[in-house]
Amino acid sequence: MSRRIAVFTGTRADYGLLRGLIRELADAPDVELQLIVSGSHLSDAHGRTVQEIERDGVPIAASVPIWRDDDSAPAATRDVGDAVGRYGATLDTLSPDALVVLGDRLEALAVALAATILGIPVAHVHGGEVTEGALDESLRHAITKLSYLHFTSTASHRDRVVQLGEEPDRVFFVGAPIVDAVASLDILSRDELRDRFGIRLARPTILVTFHPASADVLPPLELLEELLGALEAVTTHDVIVTGSNTDIGSNAVRERIARFVAEHPDRVDFVESFGQLGYLSAMSASAVVVGNSSSTVLEAPVIGVPSVLVGDRQRGRPLAASVATPAPGREAIATAIREARRVDGGATELFGTPGFAKRTAEILRTHDLPRYPRKPFHDVPLRSSD
Template sequence: MRKVAVLTGTRADYGLLRGLLRQIVQDPELELQLLVTGTHLRDDFGRTEREIERDGFRIAASVPIWSGDDTRAAVAADVGAALPAFAQALTALAPDVLVVLGDRLEAFAAATAATILSVPVAHIHGGEVTEGAMDEALRHSITKMSYLHFASTEEHRHRVIQLGEDPQRVYFLGAPIVDALAGMDLQSPSDVEKEFGIRLPQPTALVTFHPAVMDVAPPDQLVEELLAGLLAVDGLHIVLTGSNSDIGTSDVRALIAAFVAENGDRVDFVESFGQRGYLSAMAAASVVAGNSSSTVLEAPVLGIPSVLVGDRQKGRPLSPSTATPEPHREAIAAALRSALQGRSGATEAAIFGRPGFALRAAAVLRESALPHPPRKTFHDLPKESTS
């Protein structure tokens, strides 16, 4: 059997990977080795490894990497310490391939360790652009360390090839979220209210904000403008979720905690919904706001208008139902009021492929040649295309 190690570090990437994990478990020619790391292992972020265990997956290795200090120097030190931790886990598991998703530091560290150990890397969601976040540089770095590439759109596939990757190893498989939405039985609004102890009156905004160190303004300033803009919309109920473990997270989380405490009549907070709960809450919401990727992917697919604040997602393909106001409270409030005039009800999923990502990805992982070491030749584009 081919041993497939899969890395998950946050509630967000786990929700996208869950379908592939199930497909690998069901495949008689593949063996799943699940590496759990990042905020999954931290109590202050909801210790979401419990969700993984409830789903019935066996965790092959738990790799704690975050110290809890979110300053730049401390995060850099954490990433340095993560390299030997991932190297030790990968050496013990001896996988045939390591699957990583996206652009986060834990994915970068694990891919670096795998590269040093000559373990081929399969990268999901390569070739994407997020100009306002350090993550873009990490994403393209992971691409150059990866042997297989699973792109979410044809444009993203082209960009991976533009980075010098062999087209024969770059696959347009669609976005994993399309699978999740197609096969998910969403909860009713009343069930979401009961399970998470929140209110979902009309209108409600579902809000997630993550700090991004290269954004148009400092994270604390952006979140203050976002929260003030939300509060300026009369009658709007606000449901906030927890932020990722990123540089500047502690300041953002402190501002959100104070906002929740001061506005309890209009605001609810949930640290982590889990994927089903989050998408169910989104389907019941009137608008999605913040700077999470869900403003540009999940919300348009569900037909919910969204308001994207700041540059964290700048460069991603945007639906007409996603507004991008100037990052000031008055402009944010105006965009929210406009969004509340009505949902589009239209599904914007075509660009991200059709359902079946997990099945297609498992087939590539099963059937592709995976040399050790995974040597690559730089794929040059024709000179006229780079002039």
């Protein structure tokens, strides 16, 4: 008897990380894959990245639009509330045996909540991590408590999920999905990148991604100004900027980035969405990765490209030696960019070995998946204070 496994994707980033698992489940003879596509995938302003999924030939079981144009916090609460209902209707129709969710975004929280209400076991990827400078920190831990199975990227993240009260036999250290992606990467050449995306890559290049984070060390636009000031100061490098996520406050960030790109047509290119292959290829061809995206602490170290992490959005994640964390001022950021040096090998030891997709798919295929799962709270003995 086959299992129906639903996989949820709401952004270009989580689809790139889940692609290997999606393929593994699609190829399994005892699994019926149900892919649910939502969030910025369906937004024209963010590149309508559902087209990347369609090009991969993966059947889409449901497309669920949730975001409107208003990026304010009150609007986000309304959109998320509506999303729970829309996801609930979709899941009720599909009736999967489990739902796979990755990460820490509002879309992921909404779909995990809908599944929990319907009694569908949630399988959470990348739980137990810390990002102190972002709202995502709270969302991730909330999704952990809504989830029945847990697939963590490091052993310490597994320990943290257990610390949150999850039973150890439902928490698995399977490594980071990005390690799989890099291990199987057939990167595009510089000429292919130039032809496909219209970028120059003639000089050393800085690859930049910046997302607004309300809990960061500075307000998002102030931190962005410091980053842009640093990029202006490093005149020896060209710059490629990628599009921001659909986060609270993203419209103002995107408008400021658009002005910066227009002001520097001689050395700054903009690509809304590369897709995973294009993004990792562009990263491999770059001298340094800069910004506050998780790719500065995951993808870049695994590939072996130095990175400069701006602000506190990723504070608390394990950092490879190749990740610089300057003070949030333009001079310090510019210095870190100038001093970045290519790294031999890559930091795969931080995030496990290739095989995330196979290990995770096997657990999803064989582990007990009770409808309306019961989760006893697993108490971790506390150390007595001195």
